[in-house]
Amino acid sequence: MAVSFVQNYITRNKKGFLAMKEWAKPYLDMMDDVLTRHGLPKELKYLAVIESGLKYNAISWSGAVGPWALMPAAAKQYG
DSSP: OHHHHHHHHHHHTHHHHHHHHHHTHHHHHHHHHHHHHTTOOGGGHHHHHHHHTTOTTOBOTTOOBTTTTBOHHHHHHHO
16 A cells, blocks of 8 residues: 555656756755765655755744754754
8 A cells, every 4th residue: 555655646746756856966965975974874865855845945834944844943952
């Protein structure tokens, strides 16, 4: 069931994902470097894709902000 959900999601959003592949490459490459430097899996970069579509000005219904959708208190905590 989860696999079919993901496949349908990708199919419905294929155009946007292909466009993101182009404009987001420098950001995804930078995230790869930072994550690798800190011993974290590169795949964590996709959390930002899921959370915000990599939009720096994204704001969730709960007030989470930015590509990583951090709440203001968590952002302050992590600097």
